[in-house]
Amino acid sequence: MSSEKMNNQHNCKSGDESTQQFAGRVRSMINGGATALALSIGAHHGIFEVMDTPKTSVQIAESLGLKERYVREWLHAMVASRIVEMNEEMGTYHVPPNRFPLLVGKFNIAAMATLVPMLCEAYDQVSDCFKTDGPQGVAYDQYPKFQDFMHYMSNIMHNKTLLTDFVGSVPELEELLETGVTVLDVGCGKGRAPMILAQKFPRSSFYGIDISASAISAAQIEAEEMSLTNIHFQVHDAASLPCDWTDKFEYVTALDCIHDQAEPLQVLHEIRRVLKPGGTFSMLEIAGSSRPNCNIGNPRAIDGYVISLFHCMPVSLYFDGGKGLGTMWGRENVLQVLEECGFSEIIVRKSRDSFNYHFVSKSHKCPAH
Ligand SMILES: C[S@@+](CC[C@H](N)C(=O)[O-])C[C@H]1O[C@@H](n2cnc3c(N)ncnc32)[C@H](O)[C@@H]1O
Known part of the structure; x- marks a missing residue:
């Protein structure tokens, strides 16, 4: 068998996976899609830009001229997705330094998530x-x-x-x-x-x-x-x-x-x-x-x-x-x-x-x- 044929067979193998594992994989795909939608809102409103230091949802919303209730719900989605970290005692939120550079600026990765709403236009x-x-x-x-x-x-x-x-x-x-x-x-x-x-x-x-x-x-x-x-x-x-x-x-x-x-x-x-x-x-x-x-x-x-x-x-x-x-x-x-x-x-x-x-x-x- 030629090496190209063997390679194709290997690539085409679906692999062993239990029903439970498959369920987990599908759930995480759906979570990924949901996170992308929220990420794109964050990129669109520049919310990450003000999150290098801990701030309350009121401070974040006021600094950007946004509604606090919407910002807070968005923050909680970001906390659940392990993008933003929350200090419950202080009631503050921030993006850790190793994540921050990827979420801000003209060419940030988060803005790629705007792909999802763009596609959903139609x-x-x-x-x-x-x-x-x-x-x-x-x-x-x-x-x-x-x-x-x-x-x-x-x-x-x-x-x-x-x-x-x-x-x-x-x-x-x-x-x-x-x-x-x-x-x-x-x-x-x-x-x-x-x-x-x-x-x-x-x-x-x-x-x-x-x-x-x-x-x-x-x-x-x-x-x-x-x-x-x-x-x-x-x-x-x-x-x-x-x-x-x-x-x-x-x-x-x-x-x-x-x-x-x-x-x-x-x-x-x-x-x-x-x-x-x-x-x-x-x-x-x-x-x-x-x-x-x-x-x-x-x-x-x-x-x-x-x-x-x-x-x-x-x-x-x-x-x-x-x-x-x-x-x-x-x-x-x-x-x-x-x-x-x-x-x-x-x-x-x-x-x-x-x-x-x-x-x-x-x-x-x-x-x-
Ligand atoms: C995926 S975009 C790529 C744009 C660009 N080449 C780039 O790298 O950013 C495809 C482009 O093809 C253009 N396009 C589609 N059909 C076309 C046609 N018949 N004649 C000229 N441009 C066309 C679209 O308007 C769109 O701007």
């Missing part, structure tokens, strides 16, 4: 989609918090890894960007990734496109505030890019956005069209297998499938003929589709945090493509 609509006579999918505008949430996540991820891990994993990319080339980011959202690149590589010219007018407008404002003159943000549907962009770009990126597309194959064909012959395409997708059993134990799999179910898949299926690939369409499917769309010399790298696969490929075209 809970009823998604639930209706399950019914055979229900809608096909859910429109983007049913998720008003989505672009802000995505921007927050992109800030964390791209600030940490884009210039090192990401650029470094594409052969000769840094030299190319330093020389001065034209780059396109497809589905750029509020444009964090191309802005980081535009700032670092002033000789290159960057384009960011997205179907969301509000995201593009926010990106344009931020680029202006940063005085970036080598970046252009435009609203476009990635499935039909401008006709005069054929062979325009040396490098194209699509970061965590191909699985969201209604027409992913058409988008990949468009990317090939606008790439110069021999140009490079970087695609970031969640690190997962196309085989669900093989995702057991994968740290990104649970939130990947749930994000998919409550957002990525329904927004794609909303459009007529939408493919609904799903966030976890997986490495095997991605490789097959890239090859079918004519990309070659494909290499796959796992990001340093193991959360994403970075698929780097080339677009070799015959002269009369």
Whole structure:
């Protein structure tokens, strides 16, 4: 038996577990979900920010201009979740120093919990989609918090890894960007990734496109505030890019956005069209297998499938003929589709945090493509 086959069998094993153990596991999952909801309220109101020293619920509420009764109930949920500590004698609450840095500031972990209410914005609509006579999918505008949430996540991820891990994993990319080339980011959202690149590589010219007018407008404002003159943000549907962009770009990126597309194959064909012959395409997708059993134990799999179910898949299926690939369409499917769309010399790298696969490929075209 090949080592790959053995490895897959091992990954697919469900393991021995008593009914009681299973009950405990399910209960702790539900508790985790409930805690996430409360954490997100704490992050939203900045409550953790004032909790480095012991304070009463009245002091906490007053310092933030919040209602004491709500703050107190929230504090007790945090005490039960062992995030906040309470001194019963003094009636005070605080976050211990080893936890505090992870719960405050612009890039704190607690803010990731805002994922839960963001997904629940369209809970009823998604639930209706399950019914055979229900809608096909859910429109983007049913998720008003989505672009802000995505921007927050992109800030964390791209600030940490884009210039090192990401650029470094594409052969000769840094030299190319330093020389001065034209780059396109497809589905750029509020444009964090191309802005980081535009700032670092002033000789290159960057384009960011997205179907969301509000995201593009926010990106344009931020680029202006940063005085970036080598970046252009435009609203476009990635499935039909401008006709005069054929062979325009040396490098194209699509970061965590191909699985969201209604027409992913058409988008990949468009990317090939606008790439110069021999140009490079970087695609970031969640690190997962196309085989669900093989995702057991994968740290990104649970939130990947749930994000998919409550957002990525329904927004794609909303459009007529939408493919609904799903966030976890997986490495095997991605490789097959890239090859079918004519990309070659494909290499796959796992990001340093193991959360994403970075698929780097080339677009070799015959002269009369
Ligand atoms: C998961 S977000 C990723 C955003 C960004 N790449 C990042 O890393 O933060 C997917 C993005 O794809 C955009 N999108 C979806 N369908 C699109 C289409 N047909 N054309 C252009 N953008 C699209 C969405 O509006 C959204 O901003």
